[in-house]
Amino acid sequence: MTKFSDLKLSPKVLKAVDEAGYESPTPIQAGAIPPALEGRDVLGIAQTGTGKTASFTLPMISALARGRARARMPRSLVLCPTRELAAQVAENFDIYAKHVKLTKALLIGGVSFKEQDQLIDRGVDVLIATPGRLLDHFERGKLLLTGVQIMVVDEADRMLDMGFIPDIERIFGLTPFTRQTLFFSATMAPEIERITNTFLSNPERIEVARQATTSETITQELCMFKASRRDRAASEKRKLLRALIDREGDKCTNAIIFCNRKTDVDICAKSLSKYGYDAAPIHGDLDQSKRMEVLDGFRAGTLRFLCASDVAARGLDIPNVSHVFNYDVPGHAEDYVHRIGRTGRAGREGKAIMICEPRDDKNLEAVERLIEQEIPRVENPVSNEKPQRSRAKSDEQRTEKPARPARKRKSVDEVTEKPARKRKSDDAQDIKTEAPVKEQPKPEAKPERNDRNKGRGRGGNRRDTNKVVGMGDHLPEFIAKSFEERRAG
Template sequence: MSLTVDHALLPETADDAPGNREVSGITFADLGLPEGIVRKLAQNGVTTPFPIQAATIPDALAGKDILGRGRTGSGKTLSFGLPTLAALAGGRTERKRPRAVILTPTRELAMQVADALQPYGDVLGLRMKVVCGGTSMGNQIHALERGVDILVATPGRLRDLIGRGACSLEDVRITVLDEADQMSDLGFLPEVTELLDQIPAGGQRMLFSATMEDEIQTLVDRYLNDPVSHEVDAAQGAVTTMSHHILIVKPKDKAPVTAAIASRKGRTIVFVRTQLGADRVAEQLRGTGARAEALHGGMTQGARTRTLADFKDGYIDVLVATDVAARGIHVDDIDLVLNVDPAGDHKDYLHRAGRTARAGRTGTVVSLALPHQRRQIFRLMEDAGVEATRHVIQGGGVFDPEVAEITGARSMTEVQAEAASNAAQQAEREVVRLTEQLEHARRRAAELREEADRLIAKAARERGADPGAAVAGAQAAAEVPLPQQPGAPDEERDAWAGREERTAAPSHDRRERRDDRGVRRDDRPGRPGPFLRP
């Protein structure tokens, strides 16, 4: 494939982004966090806070309402999570009455928030529980019965539990809304307001969002009391710190280009519009040798959790996701996002792009555009505040070196060669393993034969018999016949064929045969059966 550059700008690198730089000279201990949390952070290799953390944690520890605005991956979870843990340490929680609630828009995000905070909660002896759809409600009810200090919940499931009488929000002191703009996009705000109305006034409220729409501002005005605002990495400015590219492709080239980019080295998220599209693209990519799986809302929670875990652990390299399912994907080392289908609007584009260039790392966002989609995607980039490099892919079966450098795309021949090499290495390892097992079995057989001969000789001596003859006789009787090799003599094959033919003869044929006197066997007097004559 050849490439022509229609427009190119060089954005600042992710490392230069203000929100990705750690704040030099400030440590978590300086922010006022408990010693146990600071020590656990150091054990996990986290010593210097990100800007959103340095700005937010002191005010949160002081009990102030917080309005935080920062892009996905800027460190918001620790910004609200660590002060919440510190505030609840040493307190007592009644059954069914949590003292803090963290609301998230998706199941995956709820689980990841809990995973991020649980190690520090363990240090302080605090109990945390994830409450979301697609998981066992009975298990969640049982946990609430025992007492949960911090509930990390999606709005719908928390509302169901309250309706069943399994949970009450009357003791909630701290309320956090994480990714509030996503809740608005997914239509959860009516449920969110219903839940917030059940929480007593006077508690601490923290709201974090990447964008600030009118509905979010309504929540702020209604539920936050004189909030302290902290804005780091506004959504538009943050996305411009990544490398953005638009590849204009012909319809016939879209699938091959997708496969070549997905075959790159490293983790990749591929975005499509529908659940069926996710399944179809994932299957096509697996057919080309890529380790790809789909992730969408039509899957069970268990399947989604396993797929996401396999992606994090490196068992799969390509995740083909829809917008809703991918909103909770927080994996730090995703270095490329590929938009096979255009995002619905600029907010969806920002959320997609936010999956890469996390925690100070670099990232690339590539969008495929058919010729008739050019104007739509250019307008989308403009609304998102993104300057993207535009490339026209002419086709021809071979990637231009510049495209390969931008996307990491590899040819199918290269991918197939690597797959064949990996398969050969696996087969060679299997040969070594089987050879070792065979040698072990031979040694074991020799040991058992020696033990058997010793016991046979001993038994013969006890009977007054010749031990040597007894052992020889036992060995002769125990000879294991070798399997029949292919190419048996013709007469042996003929004998077996005749035997099989006689065996295969149906039973009703035997009934029709006559004996030497010409009388049917079943007709002979005294013979029971349906042919017996009076």
């Protein structure tokens, strides 16, 4: 069995590893550390939770133990996709380099530029950063990357998902061509493979497990969910989540609940807190201080449930997570591997439960196709279907209500006394002819069209024959009179 002492690490690094309680390296560590110490490029592919961080931190500390950094020119660079992962890498450096005099700086968003500039100006041996903040410092003229000897890209597939690949390519171009590159990822997408072929020189490829495999120590379950009504889907889904947590009982010491959207993260955390579950949210819109406070509480055990987006799915090392609940089926199948990898770490047992709605069928098929196994289905502990009312009433229900009184049937005589309906027949027509008919006044004969218009003016108004032709009734009488006198004369 391989031990850390067999990997040719420096004595001070071995002492720190021994004090941390580690004796035997993981397969990815045993495969990546020797070629990294030789100065070769390394391409490491392993599922999450296998100790990839120590695979590059330990050889970097051994290689950087000799030498001194200059101002604004770091000797090594570690790129991480998220702030939390970058902070975790910085913590690992503190643990493994406590007997070695190395300086480090952490460049992440949500922190003042002034404090970070002061660290860079003094000169750092190890620079740990997210791509965006690193380029911000470079564009401000506060940082030079020409002195980088070792460059590490951690969680490269997550970089691809977050759209950092153009930034990674730009950063590669700013570093010296003679640098040593250590490239680590859980999956190898075609875009990632293109970058490795471009920027890595004859790398040592270490693949300790099939790409995108789940750990055998994790028990996986799938619970199908269908809402009774569309407007009740969200509340019923949260009710199902609480029922699944209660079903686990004391086995669920703590858990991470993953949601696809940040709004669902907040709503889910508030809902759990409302029903007495100790929960808090973490996602990219929170302040960095709040995010670190929540993570510290979850690591310390003061917080039981962590509702998170995929910002917490990659690389976070929280060792004693008993359960992972996928409130939503992830849109990218690879995210499922990283999410459930938060539990069952370092050989421990864990459990992952996912809720699936009918609209998630395509995403579920992609997940099962990627991991090459069918996730076992479990029974829904909450039934959303209401019992249908039976149309046929039972005998007991019938006897409860008093019977209606029977209708009194009429006798034959009463029926015969009722006058029959009048039907239109020849006799009825004869009766109508015998009835006296009132004489109606004859309508006046309508005049013919020429007669009706006769005597009308231009507008159809009647005019007197004595009036002047061509003049209307609206003329004053004295004007018409004067013309009549002339015509009479």
